[in-house]
Amino acid sequence: IGSIDVSTKKAVTARYFNMPTSTLGAASQPGQELFGIEATNGGLVIFGGGELLIRDNVIVGAIGVSGGTVAEDTNVAKAGAAALK
Numbered sequence: 001i002g003s004i005d006v007s008t009k010k011a012v013t014a015r016y017f018n019m020p021t022s023t024l025g026a027a028s029q030p031g032q033e034l035f036g037i038e039a040t041n042g043g044l045v046i047f048g049g050g051e052l053l054i055r056d057n058v059i060v061g062a063i064g065v066s067g068g069t070v071a072e073d074t075n076v077a078k079a080g081a082a083a084l085k
Helices: 002-017 021-027 070-084
Strands: 050-055 058-064
Touching: 002 021, 002 050, 002 058, 002 070, 021 050, 050 070, 058 070
Parallel strands: none
Antiparallel strands: 050 058
């Protein structure tokens, strides 16, 4: 059940900031400019598995995947985003 909430938050986080959650995660590490951002907006998820959905160079949404390892979630989300193109 927790994975449902995490996957939804990954999609929302990616769309809020128009970047993959893995990119946001790298920018939010200690000493980085966005450190602590995960505590904003009602809680964000800042590890891989959230990707933007882009069609014809327009962001049309986001996908969030959870339930596997971070690498697996990232790969599945990227595959889903690629399938839309």
